[in-house]
Amino acid sequence: MAKQSTSDNPYTRGMAAFVSGLTYDKIPEEVRHRNKLLMLDALGCALYGADLEWSRILQDTLERVDATRTCSVWGTKKKLSAPHAALVNGTQVQGFELDDVHRAGVLHVGAVVLPALISVTEMKPGMSGKEFLTSAVAGYEIGPRVGLCMGPSHIASGWHSGATLGVFSAAAGAARGLKLDTDKTVHALGIAGTQAAGLMAAQFGAMVKRMHAGRSSQSGLYGALFAEAGFTGILNVLESEYGGFCTTMSQSTDKFNLKELTAGLGEVWQTMGIALKFYACVGTNHTTLDALRDMRNERPFTHNDVKKVVVHGSEVTVHHVGWPYEPQGLTSAQLNMPYCIAAWLIENDCFVDQFTEAMVADPQRIALSKKVEVIHDPAITALGAKLRHKVHVELHLNDGTVMKRTIEAARGSEKHFASDAEIIEKFEKLASKALPKARVAELCDAVMGIEKLPDATVLSKLLAA
Structure with missing residues (x-):
């Protein structure tokens, strides 16, 4: 240069x-x-x-x-x-x-x-x-x-x-x-x-x-x-x-x-x-959770059936989320792939209810997280930033069954973007924690019809409790 x-x-x-x-x-x-x-x-x-x-x-x-x-x-x-x-x-x-x-x-x-x-x-x-x-x-x-x-x-x-x-x-x-x-x-x-x-x-x-x-x-x-x-x-x-x-x-x-x-x-x-995210954890984890979701839809299994989960991902995936899990609070759990996999395997979801101070220190989840291996795949890293979340996931069950999935883009991603109805449902679920139902609906209408607003300060007024 x-x-x-x-x-x-x-x-x-x-x-x-x-x-x-x-x-x-x-x-x-x-x-x-x-x-x-x-x-x-x-x-x-x-x-x-x-x-x-x-x-x-x-x-x-x-x-x-x-x-x-x-x-x-x-x-x-x-x-x-x-x-x-x-x-x-x-x-x-x-x-x-x-x-x-x-x-x-x-x-x-x-x-x-x-x-x-x-x-x-x-x-x-x-x-x-x-x-x-x-x-x-x-x-x-x-x-x-x-x-x-x-x-x-x-x-x-x-x-x-x-x-x-x-x-x-x-x-x-x-x-x-x-x-x-x-x-x-x-x-x-x-x-x-x-x-x-x-x-x-x-x-x-x-x-x-x-x-x-x-x-x-x-x-x-x-x-x-x-x-x-x-x-x-x-x-x-x-x-x-x-x-x-x-x-x-x-x-x-x-x-x-x-x-x-x-x-x-x-x-x-x-x-x-x-x-957009439909799991309450860092986006790097979503492709792996989608892979497990697909496998469970194909053949039902419980967390007790799991021998180990092996995730092959990019260098960023390994460094960002692949470290051995130790309970250090909610933030650490949400950014850790082994914990999120353990939570999903037990509860079939990884949204807001799966992250409490008690859950992230739960011995059962910690033990299950130890069955997760996150391994660097140089071939995925070589694909560059746009495919940095691609994963090859292997699920090994106790009966000897090995299921495999490759996922490039997570649900809600630009390649599989969510519907308007799914996004509005997520918004309503989250917003209702702070605002009454009528206000939530009014705010939704204001954002989705924002071109009609003569003054955008209405947004801040609707966002206030």
């Missing part, structure tokens, strides 16, 4: 131009509809997350130190300043491993885009529903592209990609919501990018893993607000050879592909590559 000046930023500027120039009419109808479903899912996850312990700690702590009461904390009666509301609401979306994921880009997108953008609507009322949807799409498009640029080695190196990449999605959505021009959007991305942070060691039981998305959304919001005021950022935040995002995060000059940042921009829509 040649040494670059601060003005050499074709990719950062190309993305900024896309964001600032995006209009409702430029977005295909199928992308608009998909984005509404994705937003509905993220908001349902946030409402479920509102009363979780880690969310309550943030809510209460920030309420004590922040006297501003501008923006809603979703699913509660509380209000905070815009940046702190983004921090809490993003944490709530990611609060129980239920939210969306762009598998190839390795990013939970709604958790970083919507908290920042909805805060913008509350700070500056008057944004129409069409403008809100356009801004959301801008955010949903940008972060995954940075993930595609960085490739699977980014998370394999120990960076929590949802936190590091998310700042760009958050900044893009907020910048479009504020109607920043291309120059100021470049600065918004440059301010956000230098705040990127997040370590994968957080997956081993730490509450802070939940906060990564919220912090990322907050950083993106700061980027857009500061840029609007004339504050400047790194112009070539993605391209810079020394100290740029790509070179620094990869510790290389060749382990990333800048062309992915703008390839097909405005023609290939990354929104359509975002998957």
Whole structure:
């Protein structure tokens, strides 16, 4: 890579131009509809997350130190300043491993885009529903592209990609919501990018893993607000050879592909590559759980019949979820494949009810998790980021039967996307934990008919308890 000046930023500027120039009419109808479903899912996850312990700690702590009461904390009666509301609401979306994921880009997108953008609507009322949807799409498009640029080695190196990449999605959505021009959007991305942070060691039981998305959304919001005021950022935040995002995060000059940042921009829509979760655990585990589901549908068996389960997966799968299970709290259990397999084998599900403090320390589940082996398959790793969740699963039963399944994409993924009815059902189930039934229905109608809203601030009002 040649040494670059601060003005050499074709990719950062190309993305900024896309964001600032995006209009409702430029977005295909199928992308608009998909984005509404994705937003509905993220908001349902946030409402479920509102009363979780880690969310309550943030809510209460920030309420004590922040006297501003501008923006809603979703699913509660509380209000905070815009940046702190983004921090809490993003944490709530990611609060129980239920939210969306762009598998190839390795990013939970709604958790970083919507908290920042909805805060913008509350700070500056008057944004129409069409403008809100356009801004959301801008955010949903940008972060995954940075993930595609960085490739699977980014998370394999120990960076929590949802936190590091998310700042760009958050900044893009907020910048479009504020109607920043291309120059100021470049600065918004440059301010956000230098705040990127997040370590994968957080997956081993730490509450802070939940906060990564919220912090990322907050950083993106700061980027857009500061840029609007004339504050400047790194112009070539993605391209810079020394100290740029790509070179620094990869510790290389060749382990990333800048062309992915703008390839097909405005023609290939990354929104359509975002998957939804129907298991309450990290997305990397879903293909394996689907494989076991298919096997049990073919031939019924109980957990007592299982001798061992062998999962062959990518290097990312092994490092991300394949470690031997030890009870270290809910976060650790949700990010651990052996535990999730054990839970599914016992209960035939792996949703919210399978993750309690008692269950994750259950000796029966721990013993069953020891029967799971997660093995690196170099051939799967060689397929690249888009197939990083592919698995070959072998189920060995005590009677000598060996069942095998290969799954490339999980249920709810971009290749097997869920129906509108399935997504709405999931939303209603989650949202009803924080809101009355009538409000849940009203919020659903508002999101699915968002183009009709004269002022998108109605969303924050409906999200408040």
